[in-house]
Amino acid sequence: MQLYSEHYVSPKAERFVNKIWRLDNSIGESLIENKLVLPNGCFNLAIVKGNSIEVHTSKNKYEMNEGIYFCSQMTNKVLVNMQPKTKVTIIQLHTWTLSLFPRYDLNNFTDSIIKINAAELPFKVEIQSDIEILLKTINTYFEALSDSNQNIIEKICEIIRLREDEISVSEIGKLLNSSQRLLQIKFKTATGLTIKKYIQILKFRKSVDQMLNADLEKMSLTEIALYNKYFDQSHFIRKFKDVTKTTPKMFNPDLYFLSQKR
Structure with missing residues (x-):
């Protein structure tokens, strides 16, 4: 049985949905414990079928029995049982x-x-639905939105994503002809994050992905740190420990549910 799997929506729906991923212990006989998830700058809708999953965030412990759950932005690693x-x-x-x-x-x-x-969701989701039906539902709903204009939040995110070097809120304001204060208020209302925190999360995830895909014998932590716009290796290690509570050298990817390379 494959515990972790990923499923991808249509190209048009990808504007709004990054992917669908699944944790499947449906035929397992034992508890899967102490698995970890890293922040990634996304929201999650979780559909729990069967017994339950226990999730520890930096704020609380959640016992998620069968049902549908909305998961906010995460700023630190999350533990899953x-x-x-x-x-x-x-x-x-x-x-x-x-x-x-x-x-x-x-x-x-x-x-x-x-x-x-x-019933609160704008599209129909049933706990018993298989992945093919769910994909069809998600694709149908979000493809219908794919020709809509970008709102201010999407524009901010796109500027950050496309910029090769790190960008300030002041620069984003100038590009969008808007005040920094107004952008910050709108972004935090819509995401729960400040723009600066969002940039930090994206930078952190990019660094982790690079660590996992790089040959650390050939690419040093200093090179990874500088490539991802940290001041130096010490700055990178400090920020890495803030999220994972461990150092890059001690990081064990087998403990985590990490994105598959497409």
């Missing part, structure tokens, strides 16, 4: 996707999880 006879399907939404629904104020909602009613 998964009961046998349990399957969790996670729809990973890009940072800006929730800003399409302005009734949600996420200003103070980070490192948190809430249970929601399926």
